[in-house]
Amino acid sequence: xxxxxxxxxxxxxxxxxxxxxxxxxxxxxxxxxxxxxxxxxxxxxxxxxxxxxxxxxxxxxxxxxxxxxxxxxxxxxxxxxxxxxxxxxxxxxxxxxxxxxxxxxxxxxxxxxxxxxxxxx
Amino acid sequence: xxxxxxxxxxxxxxxxxxxxxxxxxxxxxxxxxxxxxxxxxxxxxxxxxxxxxxxxxxxxxxxxxxxxxxxxxxxxxxxxxxxxxxxxxxxxxxxxxxxxxxxxxxxxxxxxxxxxxxxxxxxxxxxxxxxxxxxxxxxxx
Numbered sequence: 001x002x003x004x005x006x007x008x009x010x011x012x013x014x015x016x017x018x019x020x021x022x023x024x025x026x027x028x029x030x031x032x033x034x035x036x037x038x039x040x041x042x043x044x045x046x047x048x049x050x051x052x053x054x055x056x057x058x059x060x061x062x063x064x065x066x067x068x069x070x071x072x073x074x075x076x077x078x079x080x081x082x083x084x085x086x087x088x089x090x091x092x093x094x095x096x097x098x099x100x101x102x103x104x105x106x107x108x109x110x111x112x113x114x115x116x117x118x119x120x121x
Numbered sequence: 122x123x124x125x126x127x128x129x130x131x132x133x134x135x136x137x138x139x140x141x142x143x144x145x146x147x148x149x150x151x152x153x154x155x156x157x158x159x160x161x162x163x164x165x166x167x168x169x170x171x172x173x174x175x176x177x178x179x180x181x182x183x184x185x186x187x188x189x190x191x192x193x194x195x196x197x198x199x200x201x202x203x204x205x206x207x208x209x210x211x212x213x214x215x216x217x218x219x220x221x222x223x224x225x226x227x228x229x230x231x232x233x234x235x236x237x238x239x240x241x242x243x244x245x246x247x248x249x250x251x252x253x254x255x256x257x258x259x260x261x262x
Contacts, residue, residue: 022219026223029212029216030216033209033212037209037255038252041255042192042196042205043259043260045189045193046188046189047174047186047188048189050171067165070158077154078154109165113171116174116175
């Protein structure tokens, strides 16, 4: 077998979750782009229209799950890219801590925004 | 048994002239990934105007709330429309190459991994060009 040039441990949790979220994101990112640029045009978006979409519980939950999976996939990807560039030791721990805090803040803010769009806050 | 050894720096960009198709796919995937996660943070920041808009029923009904006017204002800028086309290109490539990577991980079509990279590039170009009219509707330079 050829050498593996990846910081992911094959079969590890990070490796697995990166691929599970990828499979989900492929579908949802394509749907998101299609819905908000081709079905509804971005320049026609209003709060009323957003609220109408978000009042559908299935759409709302999909968007929140989209936020969580995209944040994990993106930030985990960034972390592994940095590890591949030779990040190690204390620097590696600090970067991981900063990325985890940034991710939690993004998910919290995004969920709050989604709730305001749904009229729940 | 697996063996532990020092691989050194995995991506030595100083050797870019020696990169194969697979290495370029790897680099493009990483580059588009950085853009997409950067955009996600920006996207949530812009959408956060909904916090200020929520609850002001009169403004929402008149479409003069801060969310609607902010998004409308941004969409009125030619530069933003151009950046949206770029974002589409980045997202489409990341999706198509991501599908290719999932196939590679599953060991499907390994012998054609270079061809599928070129196919991802061509398809990204075609979808992006075909989307330009939609993305530039109703905006002046």
